[in-house]
Amino acid sequence: MHSMAEPVTSITVVGGGTAGWLAATYLRSKCAPKIAITLIESPNVPTVGVGEATVPHMPVTLREMGIDDKEFFRRCNTSFKMGVMFRGWNVDHKGRPFDYMNPFAPPPKIDGVEAGHYFQAFGAGRRDYIQSFSPLMDLLDAGKCPLSFNAKNDPMPRAGYAYHLDAGAFAKMLAEVGVARGVEHVLDDVDGVELDDTGHVAALNLRALGRRPVQLVIDCTGFKGLVIREALGEPFENYSDYLANDRAMALPIPHADPEVLPAATSSTALGAGWSWSVPLYHRIGTGYVYSSAHRTDDAARDDFMAHLGDRAPKGAEPRVIPMRIGRMRRAWVKNCVALGLSGGFIEPLESTAIHMIDMGIRWLLQYFPSRDYEESTRAAYNRCADEMYNEVRDFICLHYRLGNRTDTDYWCDARGLKITDRLEGWLDLWQRQLPVEMDIGRANLFDHNTFQAVLLGKRVYENGWGAARLNRSFALSEKRWKAFLRDSAARNMAVVKAKADHRRALRVLRGEATDGAVTRQSLGAVADEAVLF
Numbered sequence: 231m232h233s234m235a236e237p238v239t240s241i242t243v244v245g246g247g248t249a250g251w252l253a254a255t256y257l258r259s260k261c262a263p264k265i266a267i268t269l270i271e272s273p274n275v276p277t278v279g280v281g282e283a284t285v286p287h288m289p290v291t292l293r294e295m296g297i298d299d300k301e302f303f304r305r306c307n308t309s310f311k312m313g314v315m316f317r318g319w320n321v322d323h324k325g326r327p328f329d330y331m332n333p334f335a336p337p338p339k340i341d342g343v344e345a346g347h348y349f350q351a352f353g354a355g356r357r358d359y360i361q362s363f364s365p366l367m368d369l370l371d372a373g374k375c376p377l378s379f380n381a382k383n384d385p386m387p388r389a390g391y392a393y394h395l396d397a398g399a400f401a402k403m404l405a406e407v408g409v410a411r412g413v414e415h416v417l418d419d420v421d422g423v424e425l426d427d428t429g430h431v432a433a434l435n436l437r438a439l440g441r442r443p444v445q446l447v448i449d450c451t452g453f454k455g456l457v458i459r460e461a462l463g464e465p466f467e468n469y470s471d472y473l474a475n476d477r478a479m480a481l482p483i484p485h486a487d488p489e490v491l492p493a494a495t496s497s498t499a500l501g502a503g504w505s506w507s508v509p510l511y512h513r514i515g516t517g518y519v520y521s522s523a524h525r526t527d528d529a530a531r532d533d534f535m536a537h538l539g540d541r542a543p544k545g546a547e548p549r550v551i552p553m554r555i556g557r558m559r560r561a562w563v564k565n566c567v568a569l570g571l572s573g574g575f576i577e578p579l580e581s582t583a584i585h586m587i588d589m590g591i592r593w594l595l596q597y598f599p600s601r602d603y604e605e606s607t608r609a610a611y612n613r614c615a616d617e618m619y620n621e622v623r624d625f626i627c628l629h630y631r632l633g634n635r636t637d638t639d640y641w642c643d644a645r646g647l648k649i650t651d652r653l654e655g656w657l658d659l660w661q662r663q664l665p666v667e668m669d670i671g672r673a674n675l676f677d678h679n680t681f682q683a684v685l686l687g688k689r690v691y692e693n694g695w696g697a698a699r700l701n702r703s704f705a706l707s708e709k710r711w712k713a714f715l716r717d718s719a720a721r722n723m724a725v726v727k728a729k730a731d732h733r734r735a736l737r738v739l740r741g742e743a744t745d746g747a748v749t750r751q752s753l754g755a756v757a758d759e760a761v762l763f
């Protein structure tokens with residue numbers, strides 16, 4: 231459109247939810263000062279109001295933005311997350327549901343061979359796969375967090391983590407930081423989008439403030455996709471053949487025992503979906519993600535309230551949230567990049583959505599256009615988005631395909647849903663061997679270790695999935711494995727002893743601890759590079 235390839239000097243973000251404010255504030259922190267950043271947010275349309283569990287990249291992002299961690303912990307009622315606990319997603323050979331955990335970190339290698347091969351060959355007695363090498367479950371049972379007050383006594387001083395955070399408070403905090411750094415904040419409704427004769431967005435029509443010319447637009451308007459879908463007409467690729475859940479209901483509940491604060495998200499299988507629990511400092515965010523083909527809202531409400539029992543506040547009613555599952559065919563069209571729910575949404579099972587926003591912002595900084603919005607720049611960005619969506623979709627589909635519950639139609643149907651050819655091929659391979667690095671190729675979030683953790687966590691090989699005997703070339707010594715298990719049990723105990731009580735650590739981080747024995751400096755790991763469990 232511009233023959234001289236003029237530089238972009240202004241970015242307009244539409245939408246003031248997590249996506250909008252993360253984009254505006256991160257870009258303001260990284261872009262040259264001569265690039266003006268404006269965020270236009272409707273005073274009338276609420277944000278989605280959920281999305282409180284993150285992945286381990288979030289501490290890095292906050293650090294890069296220079297967010298003050300005391301402010302962050304206090305204002306967002308932040309807590310630590312060391313992984314996701316899956317409750318009752320699979321049953322053992324007697325039909326009894328069991329729990330397993332998806333950790334963030336890779337397993338160790340024993341003499342160059344991944345622990346998963348040993349575990350698959352010999353088991354670990356009463357301990358499950360994760361417990362065979364990681365202190366994660368023991369830390370959770372003990373109410374501990376990833377940090378220690380005295381790193382010298384901690385065999386795992388630089389353990390990594392993600393955060394649980396209050397979504398509304400997070401967006402508000404990012405907004406204050408962004409505005410203080412120079413983001414222009416406009417509170418108004420975008421009522422119309424004006425395209426020029428090349429089909430690029432030329433201006434936004436604001437209800438109160440009138441016409442506003444724009445250059446690069448970032449659509450963060452939530453599920454409606456005001457610019458990318460409604461104005462630019464980008465087609466939506468529906469994922470309903472792959473994923474059944476299309477509705478959610480959310481209800482914040484108080485902590486039953488305020489001193490007990492698990493440092494993990496949990497996902498509990500219910501009759502037609504699963505219920506999340508995100509324990510924040512001051513409350514627990516809960517909800518039910520379900521399939522409207524299997525439950526009406528009323529029936530889902532009954533499932534969910536029965537699951538919560540007397541943990542639900544008297545008279546409280548969950549808020550229903552319709553979910554549009556799938557993605558825009560392209561995330562970047564003409565001069566508009568869609569970030570957050572406007573670009574697409576895969577159900578929240580592995581808390582990936584905020585991370586996808588985070589990545590989208592980073593890709594944009596790498597593939598920053600001129601005002602020609604070159605085809606090759608957009609294509610490069612869109613390839614990154616494609617890879618990310620494909621990766622997350624395959625990983626989420628895996629959880630359902632390998633579920634073995636038969637107690638409701640939902641779980642049987644979920645197992646039979648479509649999967650991609652790629653996942654089909656992997657599963658065929660993994661019936662005869664564990665996932666290996668070469669299978670997955672480049673991974674944003676879920677490498678072969680994570681796939682191994684799901685297969686072994688779900689005990690698929692013990693419960694009749696796959697070949698009776700896996701193909702294996704390594705000579706595995708049971709004696710060596712037993713010695714490893716002994717060492718790792720001792721190390722786990724030492725780690726649990728050394729780690730700080732979760733609630734107490736948060737009080738210190740919020741600047742509220744009255745206990746003079748510990749200081750914020752002694753929890754200095756918050757400022758360090760995260761090394762994962």
Ligand SMILES: Cc1cc2nc3c(=O)[nH]c(=O)nc-3n(C[C@H](O)[C@H](O)[C@H](O)COP(=O)(O)OP(=O)(O)OC[C@H]3O[C@@H](n4cnc5c(N)ncnc54)[C@H](O)[C@@H]3O)c2cc1C
Binds near residue numbers: 585
């Ligand atoms: C049930 C559920 C659970 C989830 N759990 C997780 C999780 O654990 N972890 C995770 O990472 N993600 C999770 N997500 C996703 C996460 O909530 C979103 O990715 C995140 O909140 C970003 O939302 P958003 O900013 O794109 O949209 P929204 O929060 O919907 O914000 C849209 C914004 O657009 C504005 N707007 C709309 N129309 C106009 C207009 N005409 N003019 C001006 N402004 C307008 C609104 O005012 C609002 O500010 C979950 C999502 C759902 C549905």
